[in-house]
Every structure is written in C-alpha cells, then in structure tokens.
Amino acid sequence: MTLNHLQKEFDKMMNRDYFSDTVHPMRKEAFAQFLDLGFPTKKWEDWRFTNLSPITKQDFSLSEIQDAPQDDLDISAYEIEDTHTIVIFNGHLQNSISSLENGVSLMSGLEYLTHKNDGFTQAKNTPFDLLNTAFMDSGIALVIEKNMAIKKALRILFITSSTKNLMISPRVHIDLGNASSLSIIEHHVGDSESAFQNESVFVSIGENAKLDHVRIQSNANTVSNMANIHVQQEDDSHYSFFQFANGSQLGRLNLRAELKGEGAYCRLDGLALSTNNQHLDHHIIIDHQVANCISHQNFRSVLQDKSSGVFSGRTIVRKNAQQTDSHQSNKNLLLSKNAFVHSIPQLEIDADDVKCAHSSTTGALDEESLFYLRSRGLDILSAKNLLVQGFVSEMIESVKHEATQKMIQSHLQNWLNSNA
C-alpha cells in the first residue's frame, strides 16, 4: 500500500460528515507521525522476519457505510454457546444483534473519551499503532465498574466479509475497575478474500481486578491481521491471555504488558497452526516495572508446508522490580522440511533478586514416539495427528470457557484433517 494511497484514504475519512471531528486532531497527529516512519522494513530490528508485503504490495480502502450489512446478519455459523456477543461487521458495530450483561457498559470511542476526560491511552510502539489511531473505525470501549463480577463471557465477533480490499481498524478499550472481573473473547472470522485488519486493543486492569482474554484468529487465510494489544496492570491484578491462530495469510500479534502495580500476575499463551505460505507471529513484551510480579509466557506453533512464524519474547525487569518471577517457554513443531520459525527470547534484567527462566525448542515430530504409536497399530497419519494433539493439548485445555475450548478443539481437528 503506497503512502500516497493511504493519504487519499485519510482525506476521504476526514471528509466524512458522519465522523465527529473531536478526534480529528488526534488522527492527524498520528497519521503525520506514521507518514514520517512509513511501514516497517526488514531493516528494523523487530521486523526482520516478518514479510509485510501482503500489506504493502496492495492497496486497501476504507470500509464505508455501504459495506455494513443492509439487513440483520445471520451469525449462527459463528455461534459460541454461553456468551454475550457484540458484533462488528467490516468495522461497523451491529447494535441490533449484540447483547450485553448488566454491569458492562459499552461506549463508543467518543463517549469513552469523555468518560476519560479526554485522556485516552495512546500507543506509538509501532507504526501500526499510529495507523490504527489515524484510521480507527469501530471504536468501542467496555467499561466495568469497580467490584462488578461479570459472569457470562463477552464475545466480540469481528466479521470481515467483502469483495473489496478493505482496510479495517478496530479499536477496543477494555477498562476494568478495581476488584472487577470479566472474561472476554475476541473472535475474528469472515470470508473476505483480501482485507487488512489493523486492530488495537487497550486493556487496563485495576487493583485486584481479573481479566480473562481469549483471541481467536480464524479469518480467511488470505487476510492480513495486525493485532496491537496494550495491557496495563495495577496492584494484585490478574491478566490471562490466550491466542489461537489458524487464520490469516499474515498474522502478527504485538502484545505489550506493563506490570505497574505490585503483586500483578500476567499469563500470556498462544498457539498458532499454519499451512501453505501462512506467516503467523507472536511478538511479546512483558515489562516488569515494579516488584513482586509474576509473568508466564507459553507460546507454541505447529507449522506445515512452507509456512513460517516468529516468536519474539522480550522480558524486561526494571531496576526496582525485585522478586520478579518470570517464566517463558516457546516450542515449535515443524511438520514439514520447508517450514521454519525464528525464536527470539530476550531478557533485559536490571534487578538482581529475580527468578527468570526461559526455554525454546524447535523440531520435527519425535521419531521414537511415532514408532511407538505405530508399533501399537496406529496408522502413520493417526500417529502424527495424535502427537500434534499431544503437543498442543495443554494449551487448549487451559482455555476456561468450555464452549470456546470445544470450538478450538474442532478447529484443530479440521486443521489436522485438511492437512491429511
């Protein structure tokens, strides 16, 4: 996508009369900064192994009002039982088919801005953060008041379905007041043949609050998917994140968690299944800013064909973050000789009294195990599939929401069967 083309799309958006001009200055500033930087290139340290050409070699256009569904959508194909659902279709919030539990307030980006007294958290970690701020469309905020425990899981269903090359920039703020709790599921689906989704999520977890965050990236294998997730945790807060990715041509998770309050617990897990020439990344930064926090990272990838991926996990332990307990594990299973993974663990530790462990392994299926299973009568395909299941089972079983876990299991089965 040329910067020229982006500029045209930007001007188009600024002239939309149904957009509030309150955020225009913010958009303009972010877009100017983006133009200064441009898209990352392979010369950038954190972007060496991510080929962005699916995004840069194609022009994408803004999703317009007419790209919203004309009638009520049928979302039964994407059913997950036992959830409330907010539907966003091609970047447009579908209020009429969305439902919410009492205690969750769903605000527009604008309402949230007022709620926060114009003090929106912004991020400039990568050009994609800036691009999201410049182009954010479906700005929504989920605000949970303090002491509210939201029982039913809340799903945000992102459907991308269009014959046009759409660029969609969802923006989600999740704001948990002290001692509140929420379980949220981002569910990315759709049959768009070509689309670029650049999503930013801002999570803020108050003292003693608890957020369970599952992200399912199951859109079509032709879509490009940037997820920019920013997490801030206060004292004794809990955050657990799990991403399951089997969709997207190019999928990159950029997650940065800042542990700002003592006693915070942060657990980040991810599982990517890739085939053909998919490229699925996990880029994680955990920033221990204060003492006595715990963080766990557990990321796995299973790769077929010529697919590839990156795990980059940076654990930062600042000088006063004593008694930090941090653990990182990355395991990659290569099912084809042509698949490859870059595993880049990085520890930046400035405190002296800390426990930091990390491990990384990449390899093919274990021949001994394969022979063992086959010697018991399992055909080679069943034996291989069983070993892959064994490799990922611990990850999938950690998903607490039962219907979601089931759905991921069936995605896994389909993935295994389609590789047969």
Place this chain on the structure above:
Amino acid sequence: MLKIKNLHASIDGKSILKGINLNIKPGEMHAIMGLNGSGKSTLANIISGREGYAITKGDVIYQNESLLEKSPETRALDGVFMSFQYPVVIPGVNMTYFLKAALNAHRKHRDEEELDAIGFLKLIREKIKAVDIDEKYLKRAVNDGFSGGEKKRNEILQMITLEPKLSILDETDSGLDIDALKIVANGVNQYRSSENSFLVITHYQRLLNYLKPDFIHVLIDGKIVKSGDMSLASILEEKGYAWLEK
C-alpha cells in the same frame, strides 16, 4: 509363525546382526540371552519395523509372508507386538485415548465393532487388574510420570489389551523388583496359549524361572552361538558367556 532366515543387518555401515536363524512355532516361547551390545534389541526392532537398519541379507517371515517391507502398523495389526526396552514418554497424549485408539485400530482390522468410551473402560478395568496398575495412570499422558517398573507393566498391559500373536519382550524384566517381576511374569503366563508365541529377551535367569521358555538361544556379536532348553539358562547364570566365545 516366525522364521528368521540368515538375517544380516547393519546400522550406519556397521554390521550388527551376522546371520540369525530362528524358527518360532505357534504357542512356543523362545528366549534370547546375551551381553549388552550383542544385537538383541536390534533384532527385536527389525521384527517390529523400526527404521534405520539396513538388511543386507536374509529375511524375516511371519505367517508365511516377509515382514521386511511392511509398515510397523501393518505388522502390529497382523499380530506382532514388542514390549520396548525403553518405553517412550509421550507428553500430552492421554493413556486411555491412546490405548483405545490402538485397540480400535486392531478391532477394525479384525472386522470387529469398535468400542465406545464405556465399552473400552469396562474392558481396560479388567486388564489393569492383571498387571496391578492403578486406574489413575490411565488418566496420565503415555508413560508420563511412570516409574521404570510401571512403564514395563504398562507394556504388558498393552500386550494383553491388543492380544498379539507374537510378543517380543525386550528386557521387560530389567529394573524390576521381585514383586513387579512376578506381576509381569504372571501377566505373560496368563496370556500364553497354544496359539500365542513369544520371543523373550533377557540377561537374567530370574524371569525365565517364572516363564519356563521352550528354547533358549545365546546371542553373541550378532550370531546365535548356542541353543538349548532351560538348563542352558542355569549354565549361563553360573558360568557367564565367556566359555561360548571363541
């Protein structure tokens, strides 16, 4: 049942088996004894279909057909079973799931109806009694957190569940205390019949005293240098192997 004819095999160009001949009839139990490195596991592995060996001469005939070109799973379904010297730990793969899948593969092959979860549980609860394995082990990953003896009992559990015709026991007695040894020996003895054949690999007379094999063969440096009956085991126990080497 099994005929091994002048079998020569090598690994990475190094000759390991140097002309093995062996004939096991239905219902017979043969034991192979020999020092470490003499090629016992190599022989067991070749019969069960592990890759990585070059067969330079000879053949392995099972039920009148050569085994050598067949996949490990085909051999297994046709009734060949090996109790591994070193059973593999497979993280994440549940014991019950694995064993049920293996049994159902066998049942399907025999044109029997596959068992559902309840049917399998009923069957396996009987089987585990015979090898004194607690049901909780079935909830674990394959061999995960099993002691050495438990792994070997698990091998015998798989044998009596899958009901092979030819069972190869590769040092199933190694590392077992006397109680575990008795359990393993009992499991094997209960499974003996006029149709089921066994090839028992061991260093020690101990297990053989319980099993009382029909024939004993001594393997030295890739060749069977002596064959006999149970009395040979006692002589080996007493005199060692040195007198048999040239």
